[in-house]
Amino acid sequence: MTTIAAESVTARRLILVPLRVEHADEMAAVLADPELYSFTGGPSPTLQELRTRYERWIAGSPDPAVSWCNWVIQLRGPRCLAGTVQATVSLAGEPEAEVAWVVGTPWQGQGIATEAARAIVAWLGQQSIRTVIAHIHPSHQASAAVAAAAGLTPTGQLQDGEMRWRLTMTPT
Secondary structure, three states: OOOOOOOOEEOOOEEEEEOOOOHHHHHHHHOOOHHHHOOOOOOOOOHHHHHHHHHHHHHOOOOOOEEEEEEEEEEEOOEEEEEEEEEEEEOOOOOEEEEEEEEOHHHOOOOHHHHHHHHHHHHHHHOOOOEEEEEEOOOOHHHHHHHHHOOOEEEEEEEOOEEEEEEEOOOO
Protein backbone atom coordinates (compact mmCIF):
# COMPACT_ATOMS: atom_id res chain seq x y z
CA MET A 1 0.00 0.00 0.00
CA THR A 2 1.40 3.40 -0.94
CA THR A 3 0.90 6.75 0.71
CA ILE A 4 -0.04 10.06 -0.84
CA ALA A 5 2.05 13.12 -0.04
CA ALA A 6 0.95 16.74 -0.31
CA GLU A 7 2.37 18.51 -3.35
CA SER A 8 2.14 22.15 -4.39
CA VAL A 9 -1.20 22.81 -6.06
CA THR A 10 -1.62 25.93 -8.15
CA ALA A 11 -4.89 27.79 -8.64
CA ARG A 12 -5.67 31.15 -10.22
CA ARG A 13 -5.13 33.38 -7.16
CA LEU A 14 -3.33 31.04 -4.80
CA ILE A 15 -0.89 28.22 -4.32
CA LEU A 16 -1.50 25.40 -1.88
CA VAL A 17 1.93 24.87 -0.35
CA PRO A 18 2.70 21.67 1.58
CA LEU A 19 2.72 22.48 5.29
CA ARG A 20 6.04 23.08 7.07
CA VAL A 21 6.62 23.76 10.78
CA GLU A 22 7.97 27.22 9.88
CA HIS A 23 4.51 28.17 8.60
CA ALA A 24 3.32 28.27 12.22
CA ASP A 25 4.93 31.69 12.69
CA GLU A 26 2.68 33.37 10.11
CA MET A 27 -0.30 31.05 10.61
CA ALA A 28 -0.54 31.87 14.33
CA ALA A 29 -1.67 35.37 13.34
CA VAL A 30 -3.95 34.07 10.55
CA LEU A 31 -5.69 31.70 12.98
CA ALA A 32 -5.81 34.07 15.96
CA ASP A 33 -9.39 35.34 15.58
CA PRO A 34 -11.65 33.49 18.08
CA GLU A 35 -14.55 33.82 15.59
CA LEU A 36 -12.87 31.14 13.45
CA TYR A 37 -13.79 28.60 16.13
CA SER A 38 -17.43 29.53 16.66
CA PHE A 39 -18.60 26.32 14.94
CA THR A 40 -15.74 23.96 15.82
CA GLY A 41 -15.14 25.13 19.38
CA GLY A 42 -11.94 25.64 21.28
CA PRO A 43 -9.61 28.60 21.59
CA SER A 44 -7.23 30.03 19.01
CA PRO A 45 -3.97 28.05 19.00
CA THR A 46 -0.83 29.62 20.42
CA LEU A 47 2.32 29.70 18.32
CA GLN A 48 3.80 26.80 20.30
CA GLU A 49 0.58 24.76 20.01
CA LEU A 50 0.58 25.34 16.27
CA ARG A 51 4.23 24.30 15.92
CA THR A 52 3.55 21.13 17.91
CA ARG A 53 0.44 20.38 15.84
CA TYR A 54 2.29 20.95 12.57
CA GLU A 55 5.16 18.70 13.69
CA ARG A 56 2.65 15.94 14.43
CA TRP A 57 0.83 16.41 11.13
CA ILE A 58 4.07 16.43 9.13
CA ALA A 59 5.24 13.24 10.89
CA GLY A 60 2.15 11.62 9.38
CA SER A 61 -0.49 9.16 10.39
CA PRO A 62 0.53 6.15 12.45
CA ASP A 63 -1.80 4.12 10.22
CA PRO A 64 0.08 3.13 7.02
CA ALA A 65 -3.23 3.07 5.11
CA VAL A 66 -3.87 6.76 5.94
CA SER A 67 -2.04 9.79 4.55
CA TRP A 68 -2.26 13.21 6.15
CA CYS A 69 -1.97 15.89 3.47
CA ASN A 70 -1.83 19.45 4.79
CA TRP A 71 -1.31 22.72 2.97
CA VAL A 72 -1.18 26.41 3.72
CA ILE A 73 -3.07 28.70 1.36
CA GLN A 74 -0.56 31.17 -0.03
CA LEU A 75 -2.04 34.08 -1.95
CA ARG A 76 -0.19 35.20 -5.06
CA GLY A 77 -0.81 38.87 -4.40
CA PRO A 78 -0.24 40.13 -1.87
CA ARG A 79 2.02 37.16 -1.14
CA CYS A 80 0.90 35.97 2.27
CA LEU A 81 -0.65 32.99 4.00
CA ALA A 82 -4.43 33.13 4.34
CA GLY A 83 -5.47 29.73 5.69
CA THR A 84 -5.09 25.98 5.50
CA VAL A 85 -6.53 23.01 3.66
CA GLN A 86 -6.21 19.40 4.70
CA ALA A 87 -7.08 16.00 3.33
CA THR A 88 -6.99 12.79 5.33
CA VAL A 89 -6.65 10.14 2.66
CA SER A 90 -7.60 6.53 3.36
CA LEU A 91 -6.33 3.95 0.91
CA ALA A 92 -7.90 0.96 2.66
CA GLY A 93 -10.65 -0.32 0.38
CA GLU A 94 -12.13 2.33 -1.91
CA PRO A 95 -9.75 5.33 -1.76
CA GLU A 96 -11.41 8.30 -0.08
CA ALA A 97 -10.38 11.62 1.40
CA GLU A 98 -11.87 13.69 4.16
CA VAL A 99 -11.23 17.38 3.55
CA ALA A 100 -11.37 20.53 5.65
CA TRP A 101 -10.40 24.17 5.22
CA VAL A 102 -10.07 27.34 7.24
CA VAL A 103 -9.47 30.84 5.92
CA GLY A 104 -8.43 33.71 8.16
CA THR A 105 -11.03 36.38 8.86
CA PRO A 106 -9.43 39.13 6.70
CA TRP A 107 -9.68 36.90 3.60
CA GLN A 108 -13.18 35.52 4.09
CA GLY A 109 -15.91 36.39 1.60
CA GLN A 110 -13.46 36.63 -1.31
CA GLY A 111 -13.80 33.10 -2.69
CA ILE A 112 -10.41 32.01 -1.32
CA ALA A 113 -11.83 28.94 0.47
CA THR A 114 -13.84 27.97 -2.61
CA GLU A 115 -10.81 28.24 -4.88
CA ALA A 116 -8.69 26.22 -2.43
CA ALA A 117 -11.38 23.54 -1.97
CA ARG A 118 -11.90 23.17 -5.72
CA ALA A 119 -8.14 22.90 -6.24
CA ILE A 120 -7.76 20.22 -3.59
CA VAL A 121 -10.71 18.20 -4.90
CA ALA A 122 -9.20 18.31 -8.41
CA TRP A 123 -5.79 17.28 -7.04
CA LEU A 124 -7.36 14.39 -5.13
CA GLY A 125 -9.03 13.23 -8.35
CA GLN A 126 -5.60 13.16 -9.99
CA GLN A 127 -4.46 10.90 -7.13
CA SER A 128 -7.23 8.39 -8.02
CA ILE A 129 -9.33 9.35 -5.01
CA ARG A 130 -12.96 8.66 -5.88
CA THR A 131 -14.80 9.82 -2.77
CA VAL A 132 -14.37 13.16 -1.00
CA ILE A 133 -16.04 13.78 2.35
CA ALA A 134 -16.41 16.92 4.47
CA HIS A 135 -18.10 17.41 7.83
CA ILE A 136 -19.73 20.82 8.27
CA HIS A 137 -21.75 22.28 11.13
CA PRO A 138 -25.37 22.57 9.92
CA SER A 139 -25.42 26.31 10.73
CA HIS A 140 -22.12 27.11 9.01
CA GLN A 141 -23.56 28.43 5.76
CA ALA A 142 -20.24 29.77 4.44
CA SER A 143 -18.56 26.35 4.68
CA ALA A 144 -21.64 24.69 3.20
CA ALA A 145 -21.40 27.07 0.24
CA VAL A 146 -17.70 26.20 -0.19
CA ALA A 147 -18.47 22.47 -0.11
CA ALA A 148 -21.27 22.87 -2.65
CA ALA A 149 -19.04 24.94 -4.95
CA ALA A 150 -16.43 22.15 -4.78
CA GLY A 151 -19.06 19.63 -5.90
CA LEU A 152 -19.98 18.03 -2.56
CA THR A 153 -23.59 17.51 -1.54
CA PRO A 154 -25.09 16.98 1.92
CA THR A 155 -25.90 13.35 2.70
CA GLY A 156 -28.45 14.03 5.43
CA GLN A 157 -26.25 12.12 7.90
CA LEU A 158 -25.12 13.89 11.06
CA GLN A 159 -21.88 12.83 12.71
CA ASP A 160 -20.84 14.46 15.99
CA GLY A 161 -23.28 17.29 15.27
CA GLU A 162 -21.91 17.97 11.78
CA MET A 163 -23.50 17.26 8.42
CA ARG A 164 -21.61 14.77 6.26
CA TRP A 165 -21.07 16.07 2.71
CA ARG A 166 -19.93 13.78 -0.11
CA LEU A 167 -18.65 13.85 -3.67
CA THR A 168 -18.22 10.71 -5.72
CA MET A 169 -15.89 11.33 -8.63
CA THR A 170 -15.90 9.23 -11.77
CA PRO A 171 -12.60 8.01 -13.16
CA THR A 172 -11.39 9.91 -16.20
